[in-house]
Amino acid sequence: MLTQLLLLGLVLPVFCVPQVSGANYLVAAAWYAGWHAKDFPLSKVSWSKYTHMTYAFAETTANVKAFNISASDQEMLQQFSSMARKNGVKSLISIGGWTGSRFFSDNVATAQNRTVFVKSVVDLVAKYNLDGIDFDWEYPANQGIGWNTITANDTANFLAFLQELRKDIRGKTLILSAAVATTPFIDSNGKPSSDVSGFGKVLDFIAIMVYDIWGSWSPTVGPNSPLDDTCAIPARREGSAVSAVKQWNAAGIPLKQLVLGVASYGHSFRVRKADAFKSGSSTTLASYPPFNATNQPAGDSWDDSSGVDAHGTPLPAGGNIDFWGLIEQGYLNSDGTPKHGIAYTFDSCSKTPYVYNPKTEVMVSFDDTRSYSAKGAFIKSKGLRGFAMWEAGGDSNDILLDSVRRSGGF
């Protein structure tokens, strides 16, 4: 009897517990930006270091039956999915994005539209032989770029749509993920929902985009991708991996379904020498210094150049610099360490680095091996599902990718 009980106790959990451990379970993902394929072709992707690769983007359109996918992306998507499959990597396409989320709300607004949108989505997957969909709606019931259709019921409608997608004979078998903001989806009361557990039942995992937390739009320089902000003064708690994971988990998403979104780029700011350094120091950088917003430094060749947006509004340069761009522009050596003549400070709260070039008066908040190692260790210690990097092509010689994989136990 005792032996039987012991056996039951030992054996049953092995059969009952779903496969939630081991390398196969973890998500090591990145987004592949189709519009950077000229510089970063599919052949340059380190497929063996990933479990999932997500193609960006299929944009929503005013027709619930159609997506906007550029001609070159349409050409490349077949190759993308077949290369992924050959390498044992799951291939997804991301629907939406910052500029492509305009019609999400309309597409899921009514029962009739949801049914048509389900068909659009499964047809899209079938057309390009993909394994799944990443929903990058920025954001349900919360304005993103400025001209998205939104309604107070977006979050409930989104869930109803995903539930219908999961009931579809083809939708059942897909890998479904969502890329989300640091706070849970906004409810019809305008506040972050306290219960998003329904999404955990229909999505395989949720990638929290913990980047662009501070940038050219912020009141001061700040971390692009903070690991923590609970150690910062309240005014500087704009979101972080620690606080975002806590909020999504408290709202009902199990830690093992949360994936940490990590950045392979930084944001640049113009900071006067007099403001850049901690008082009395000529080497340690000041935290949260003021910057000149009317003199935005350009980023690298992948940066959004200044111009006008779709509505004719003038746009400044974005100021994004990829990790390879920091090397190319002389901030970092080719191994990712700071170059001679460049001031470097690692912020102990956000656990991210800053570099500063006193000659050009440009400060950059970014990620390096040290911050990526800290993020990997966080993923491991919290028991998160893994990481998703925006974007695969931003790294240089897998310096960042190898760091997060090593410390995250991938």
Ligand SMILES: *[C@@H]1O[C@H](CO)[C@@H](O)[C@H](O)[C@H]1NC(C)=O
């Ligand atoms: C598709 O996207 C391109 C590039 O963003 C844009 O110029 C075009 O107007 C879009 N077409 C539709 C039908 O949304």
Ligand SMILES: *[C@@H]1O[C@H](CO)[C@@H](O)[C@H](O)[C@H]1NC(C)=O
């Ligand atoms: C449903 O979809 C159609 C076609 O895309 C769109 O014109 C309509 O506005 C949508 N309905 C709602 C309520 O948004």
Ligand SMILES: *[C@@H]1O[C@H](CO)[C@@H](O)[C@H](O)[C@H]1NC(C)=O
């Ligand atoms: C939002 O959903 C509620 C409950 O389903 C419904 O009564 C209401 O009409 C919806 N509002 C809009 C704007 O769709």
Ligand SMILES: *[C@@H]1O[C@H](CO)[C@@H](O)[C@H](O)[C@H]1NC(C)=O
């Ligand atoms: C900010 O940059 C602009 C453009 O270069 C310049 O005219 C202005 O004086 C700068 N402001 C400060 C406070 O340095």
